[in-house]
Amino acid sequence: MKDCTIYKTIDIIGKRWTMCILLELYKGNNSEKRFNELKKKVAGITPKTLSTRLKELEADGLIKRTLDEATYPMVYTYSLSESGAEFMEIIQSIKKWGLEWKFENKACGLSKCKNCKL
Structure with missing residues (x-):
């Protein structure tokens, strides 16, 4: 089974x-995020x-x-x-399935899952 895709x-x-990190990288207008931005957004994760x-x-x-060589100290974003972006399309399909079958996440910060960017 360990060789099963x-x-x-x-x-x-x-x-x-892992999913929380991927979702944070997907969300927002800025597709690049620094380590500290991710640390703030993924509540509860240790550095x-x-x-x-x-x-x-x-x-x-x-x-x-990516290393931003124009800054000092060095900053990575x-x-x-491409693979991660394609994976997010799969997550969108899973969300669509969940909404179709009327699963709602009441803990979500948005009042309706249908309004979520994902």
Whole structure:
């Protein structure tokens, strides 16, 4: 089973905080976010865990890390890779399915899930 594509995919995206990080990189007008921006947006994540997950997501090809050489000290920004952006389309399909079957997330910050950017 360890070679099964579904199991491998779930191993990548099923780790704690991974979906939250991907969603934060997807949201908003600015597609690039700095480490501290992500740390603030993903409430409850420790800096060490965020750093670990970002490295894993980069190694898995879901995000890109870019160095802004024009700034001092060095600043890295994170954004979705082409693969990560395509994955978000899958998440949108899952959301559509959930809305069709009338699942609503009352804990969501928006009053209606249908208004969510995702």
